Amino acid sequence: MAAVKAIKSKDKHIQQLAAIVGGGRSILYQKEDLLAYDCDGFTIHKHLPKAVVFPKDTQEVAALVKYCHEHDLPFLARGAGTGLSGGAIPLNEEVIISMVRMKRLLSVDMENRRAVVEPGFVNLKLTNSISDKGYYYAPDPSSQYCCTIGGNVAENAGGAHCLKYGVTTNHILGLEVVMPNGDIIEIGKDGVADEPGYDLLGLITGSEGTLGIVTKIVVRILKNPEAKQTVLAYFDKVSDGSQAVSDIISSGIVPAALEMMDKTAIEGVEAAAFPVGHPKDIDAVLLIEVDGISAGIDEQIDEILKVCRNRNVREVKVAQDEAERGRWWANRKTGFGAMGAISPDYLVQDGVIPRSKLPVVLDRINQISNESGLRIANIFHAGDGNLHPLVLFDARVPGEIEKALEAGSACLKVCADVGGTITGEHGVGIEKREEMRFVFTEEEIAAQTDVREVFNPKNLLNAGKLFPSPGRCVEVKKEMKASVTS
Amino acid sequence: MVTAELLTELKAVLPEVKITTEENQVTLFPHTEEQIAEIVKYCQEQKKTICIIGGGTKSKVGTSNERVDINLSLSEYTGIVEHTVGDMTVTVKAGTRYEELQEYLAQHKQKVALDPSWPRDATIGGVIAANDSGPKRLGYGTARDSVIGLRTVYPNGKVIRSGGRVVKNVAGYDMNKLFIGSMGTLGVLSEITLKLRPLQKCESLILLSFSNGNLDEVRRFAVELLDSMMEPVALELLNPAMAEKLVEQNAYTLAISLEDVETSVTYQEEFIQKLRPKNAELTILRKDQAASFWQRLYTAAPSGCDPDTSNENNAGTVALMKIGVVNLSVLEIARECQLLSDQYSVKAEAHGGLGTGICQVILHGASEDVAQSISRLRVFAAELGGYGIVQYLPESLNGKVDVWGERPSYFRLLEGIKAKMDPSRIMNPKRFIGGI
Numbered sequence: 001m002a003a004v005k006a007i008k009s010k011d012k013h014i015q016q017l018a019a020i021v022g023g024g025r026s027i028l029y030q031k032e033d034l035l036a037y038d039c040d041g042f043t044i045h046k047h048l049p050k051a052v053v054f055p056k057d058t059q060e061v062a063a064l065v066k067y068c069h070e071h072d073l074p075f076l077a078r079g080a081g082t083g084l085s086g087g088a089i090p091l092n093e094e095v096i097i098s099m100v101r102m103k104r105l106l107s108v109d110m111e112n113r114r115a116v117v118e119p120g121f122v123n124l125k126l127t128n129s130i131s132d133k134g135y136y137y138a139p140d141p142s143s144q145y146c147c148t149i150g151g152n153v154a155e156n157a158g159g160a161h162c163l164k165y166g167v168t169t170n171h172i173l174g175l176e177v178v179m180p181n182g183d184i185i186e187i188g189k190d191g192v193a194d195e196p197g198y199d200l201l202g203l204i205t206g207s208e209g210t211l212g213i214v215t216k217i218v219v220r221i222l223k224n225p226e227a228k229q230t231v232l233a234y235f236d237k238v239s240d241g242s243q244a245v246s247d248i249i250s251s252g253i254v255p256a257a258l259e260m261m262d263k264t265a266i267e268g269v270e271a272a273a274f275p276v277g278h279p280k281d282i283d284a285v286l287l288i289e290v291d292g293i294s295a296g297i298d299e300q301i302d303e304i305l306k307v308c309r310n311r312n313v314r315e316v317k318v319a320q321d322e323a324e325r326g327r328w329w330a331n332r333k334t335g336f337g338a339m340g341a342i343s344p345d346y347l348v349q350d351g352v353i354p355r356s357k358l359p360v361v362l363d364r365i366n367q368i369s370n371e372s373g374l375r376i377a378n379i380f381h382a383g384d385g386n387l388h389p390l391v392l393f394d395a396r397v398p399g400e401i402e403k404a405l406e407a408g409s410a411c412l413k414v415c416a417d418v419g420g421t422i423t424g425e426h427g428v429g430i431e432k433r434e435e436m437r438f439v440f441t442e443e444e445i446a447a448q449t450d451v452r453e454v455f456n457p458k459n460l461l462n463a464g465k466l467f468p469s470p471g472r473c474v475e476v477k478k479e480m481k482a483s484v485t486s
Numbered sequence: 487m488v489t490a491e492l493l494t495e496l497k498a499v500l501p502e503v504k505i506t507t508e509e510n511q512v513t514l515f516p517h518t519e520e521q522i523a524e525i526v527k528y529c530q531e532q533k534k535t536i537c538i539i540g541g542g543t544k545s546k547v548g549t550s551n552e553r554v555d556i557n558l559s560l561s562e563y564t565g566i567v568e569h570t571v572g573d574m575t576v577t578v579k580a581g582t583r584y585e586e587l588q589e590y591l592a593q594h595k596q597k598v599a600l601d602p603s604w605p606r607d608a609t610i611g612g613v614i615a616a617n618d619s620g621p622k623r624l625g626y627g628t629a630r631d632s633v634i635g636l637r638t639v640y641p642n643g644k645v646i647r648s649g650g651r652v653v654k655n656v657a658g659y660d661m662n663k664l665f666i667g668s669m670g671t672l673g674v675l676s677e678i679t680l681k682l683r684p685l686q687k688c689e690s691l692i693l694l695s696f697s698n699g700n701l702d703e704v705r706r707f708a709v710e711l712l713d714s715m716m717e718p719v720a721l722e723l724l725n726p727a728m729a730e731k732l733v734e735q736n737a738y739t740l741a742i743s744l745e746d747v748e749t750s751v752t753y754q755e756e757f758i759q760k761l762r763p764k765n766a767e768l769t770i771l772r773k774d775q776a777a778s779f780w781q782r783l784y785t786a787a788p789s790g791c792d793p794d795t796s797n798e799n800n801a802g803t804v805a806l807m808k809i810g811v812v813n814l815s816v817l818e819i820a821r822e823c824q825l826l827s828d829q830y831s832v833k834a835e836a837h838g839g840l841g842t843g844i845c846q847v848i849l850h851g852a853s854e855d856v857a858q859s860i861s862r863l864r865v866f867a868a869e870l871g872g873y874g875i876v877q878y879l880p881e882s883l884n885g886k887v888d889v890w891g892e893r894p895s896y897f898r899l900l901e902g903i904k905a906k907m908d909p910s911r912i913m914n915p916k917r918f919i920g921g922i
């Protein structure tokens with residue numbers, strides 16, 4: 001066994017925390033080591049943590065939390081750090097409890113369709129571990145090759161196939177959670193459904209790491225569909241594309257996925273690592289997938305082709321084999337990063353609208369782009385109305401970050417105004433705290449912070465996230481700007 | 487306060503609201519959300535306790551001996567608020583009868599994908615507040631998968647919205663989840679927004695009876711079907727007593743429901759026919775016959791508003807349990823239910839989902855025996871890692887049987903939520919687990 005690495009800090013807390021996790025190899029506390037943890041996938045905002053600790057099991061997490069609780073040290077959990085709203089950013093010089101060492105697949109029970117994982121287990125690894133038996137884990141965020149299931153639970157992550165199969169919360173059967181005072185609780189033990197009592201499983205999922213630290217997760221696994229067919233459809237007009245989306249949904253088909261990209265997005269994905277030859281001069285491409293019993297698939301594909309033709313599609317094609325399907329999906333799933341090929345920086349937004357409002361909202365976003373002088377690409381889950389406007393900007397140009405933030409916020413306002421919401425899967429985090437007021441009244445926000453108080457009364461766990469500070473609207477905006485420009 | 491005084495005061499404070507008194511119990515019938523809010527506000531100020539009533543089908547669920555001051559009936563607070571066909575979402579007032587809602591949506595070839603008990607009598611609010619579900623939850627999930635938004639009148643009389651009208655939403659905490667299954671202990675659900683599914687183009691029900699009584703054979707078949715790529719929306723095991731009641735076949739029977747386009751349904755029927763174990767008898771029902779089977783199943787359990795079941799008679803008494811276990815342990819529950827009849831001379835009619843782990847058990851017998859069976863089943867379920875709760879209890883056992891079973895280890899949190907939201911405990915007092 002390696003010798004215990006000495007702690008070079010005089011800070012008593014650092015020494016104690018190190019002792020809990022078995023010494024200096026499982027803790028970072030020097031500035032140069034902490035820099036990598038000053039933000040997550042939301043890179044506009046940066047803060048250094050006090051330390052980063054790497055517990056190996058639930059007991060260590062509980063001991064760390066208990067220590068922080070007793071000594072009033074702010075703390076938060078971190079998975080892979082791919083969150084896009086700043087949930088894992090240590091705003092208050094938190095002790096970061098990293099879950100990456102707790103990454104085991106604990107058990108798989110095909111007969112009862114469930115698996116038990118530790119929170120640091122990477123999403124895609126689960127599907128990869130069970131695919132030989134014909135099973136998979138449904139929630140598929142585009143970041144699935146690296147994000148953790150613990151992070152997915154915290155954010156209630158979605159993905160392209162959530163249209164038919166639901167988001168993370170629809171697939172979580174049980175959780176082990178370390179409460180903010182260090183108590184360990186188990187909800188939905190063994191994955192038994194409908195446990196009597198209020199649905200804490202549903203409440204904790206999507207609470208962005210503010211109600212407890214998840215240390216074990218029982219998930220539902222599904223059998224692969226017997227057949228899958230994937231269609232690409234190119235439209236000369238965005239409005240025709242959006243109309244086709246509505247028509248497909250109202251024809252009684254529930255596609256597994258129904259994705260859309262606009263012209264700017266197409267320019268990005270075609271310039272990046274996984275081009276598939278989308279024509280450059282079209283306004284919208286739809287990627288549509290149906291799955292299920294083989295005998296019923298052709299009928300659905302015919303219907304979809306018919307709908308697209310009725311909406312003046314320029315070209316529509318069905319993937320000929322798994323390889324082609326894979327290429328189309330790689331092109332789509334790497335879409336955010338692809339913006340790097342056409343812009344130095346980009347900001348991802350995440351509004352949701354009633355599907356029928358798609359044409360109007362895309363128009364309004366276009367207007368916002370014109371007014372701000374920034375290009376906005378749209379890559380989104382059209383089937384469930386979850387938009388991802390990507391605001392392209394250059395952080396080196398003075399004032400552009402602020403402009404990008406404003407344009408992003410304006411897009412969310414549009415979504416809220418048509419009866420939608422400000423986030424469909426990326427969470428509120430730091431980024432959209434103020435925008436919570438677009439959709440909730442003060443009283444409705446208080447109803448939520450009341451719940452937080454029951455779980456997290458000292459508010460040491462991931463404080464300052466998710467909710468606007470009451471009455472401090474202006475100050476917070478200033479604070480945001482200050483930390484942006486620093 | 488005596489009823490007469492209360493009545494006079496209520497009439498003065500809430501002149502617009504319809505009020506009735508029966509057997510010394512005051513019932514209010516609001517027509518609008520504002521009226522609900524006024525009633526709740528009044529009760530909060532006067533510290534009057536409220537019992538919320540939808541269709542009354544669950545009036546025997548989680549009851550205590552607690553007498554409440556005011557019944558709040560939502561039976562006249564009904565109707566569709568908004569149905570956006572293209573968005574496949576509907577917003578509906580809580581008192582709307584479940585079946586009426588479905589009939590309305592069917593005109594647009596859509597449905598709420600839930601199959602609760604007593605659909606004709608139950609209100610959508612009651613279904614959501616009690617988190618009621620049926621065998622088709624295997625294919626479609628439960629209330630927590632369908633509800634996307636709520637308007638709730640909080641115990642302080644304020645209307646609080648949670649969720650919204652879009653199908654995907656992670657803004658703030660998922661507060662909808664708190665109210666689903668809360669048995670009205672946190673507030674009055676007033677408007678409910680649900681996501682819809684297209685009405686299935688074709689539907690079929692396969693009944694597979696195992697007259698040799700061999701549960702191992704049932705298990706082998708179920709595991710093979712679940713491991714195939716077929717997509718049954720229900721895979722429900724009926725024990726012989728339940729099969730006798732529903733289809734007059736005294737044998738373990740699987741009810742397999744298929745819903746999809748016709749070619750797919752036919753294909754799956756053929757697949758299952760090939761998979762059929764030699765000694766199992768297979769029947770395929772379609773359309774009205776299938777629908778009538780489900781109707782019988784949904785109304786098999788005793789209902790709080792059904793005079794036939796609420797009257798105890800010479801034949802003894804009847805109780806209803808919901809049991810949750812790991813999916814395939816439903817087989818063990820079914821076996822245990824058969825044993826009960828030998829030991830306690832009760833009749834236990836049971837069905838449970840082999841892909842969901844949720845069972846419904848109807849117990850008939852002398853009240854002592856029924857009580858013993860309840861505790862026996864509860865212990866048995868706990869040994870399997872599950873739980874058992876009582877959903878209908880006869881008068882004779884009221885207060886003598888623990889309805890909810892043991893408190894979970896995290897009860898402090900449940901109690902904390904209740905204390906925070908309803909500190910004066912006016913909403914459905916003691917109706918929920920641990921006396922919440």
Ligand SMILES: Cc1cc2nc3c(=O)[nH]c(=O)nc-3n(C[C@H](O)[C@H](O)[C@H](O)COP(=O)(O)OP(=O)(O)OC[C@H]3O[C@@H](n4cnc5c(N)ncnc54)[C@H](O)[C@@H]3O)c2cc1C
Nearest residue numbers: 079080081082083087141142148150151154158209214425
């Ligand atoms: C290129 C890219 C594409 C993306 N695509 C999608 C997409 O399609 N759909 C989607 O939904 N998201 C997407 N995301 C966002 C992100 O990947 C998800 O939010 C993911 O769930 C975060 O997981 P993580 O492990 O990285 O968590 P982190 O970023 O480390 O943490 C996120 C939040 O969860 C909390 N947390 C982490 N672990 C725990 C735990 N064990 N217990 C309690 N709280 C915890 C943290 O405190 C933080 O608040 C994308 C991100 C990127 C960079």
